[in-house]
Amino acid sequence: MEEKSKDYQKKYRKKNKQKIKKYREEHKEYFKRKNIEWNKKNPNYNKDWREKNRIDIRRKRREWTKGNEGRVVEYTKNWRKKNPEKLKVNSNGNKKYPIKNKCEWCGSTYRLQRHHPDYSRPEYVITLCAYCHTKTYNNEKGGKTKCLVANQKTKKKKQ
Numbered sequence: 001m002e003e004k005s006k007d008y009q010k011k012y013r014k015k016n017k018q019k020i021k022k023y024r025e026e027h028k029e030y031f032k033r034k035n036i037e038w039n040k041k042n043p044n045y046n047k048d049w050r051e052k053n054r055i056d057i058r059r060k061r062r063e064w065t066k067g068n069e070g071r072v073v074e075y076t077k078n079w080r081k082k083n084p085e086k087l088k089v090n091s092n093g094n095k096k097y098p099i100k101n102k103c104e105w106c107g108s109t110y111r112l113q114r115h116h117p118d119y120s121r122p123e124y125v126i127t128l129c130a131y132c133h134t135k136t137y138n139n140e141k142g143g144k145t146k147c148l149v150a151n152q153k154t155k156k157k158k159q
């Protein structure tokens with residue numbers, strides 16, 4: 001795309017922010033479908049983009065948090081209310097369960113974290129790197145998150 005028209009689009013989007021927002025809101029299903037299709041065609045685009053703009057993303061997030069402390073507090077409060085079992089596992093006794101020295105999915109040794117596939121069994125801990133950890137949950141249709149590791153386990157049992 002030509003620089004000039006790119007610039008023009010940027011200005012247009014800024015000027016008509018509310019209008020665009022409203023339009024997107026009215027055609028939510030359409031954009032959602034388009035987005036899914038596009039992601040299927042370009043599976044690595046988001047990952048590559050995040051990788052390229054890592055520092056920028058971090059800075060922007062920090063700036064956003066600075067202006068939205070109230071919202072962050074509100075979100076944390078809601079999360080705690082919705083996930084009492086996770087809070088319990090993560091706050092007491094998380095460290096009690098040892099972590100392995102590499103990711104059980106990809107073998108990476110960088111930024112290892114504890115993953116709890118089943119919060120009713122806090123002693124059941126899987127060691128995952130931060131990258132694989134974000135991949136363990138997928139959004140189901142109702143917006144509910146589901147653990148992929150737990151899924152794999154139940155599938156294996158059935159065989």
Ligand SMILES: [Zn+2]
Nearest residue numbers: 103106129132
């Ligand atoms: Zn990994």
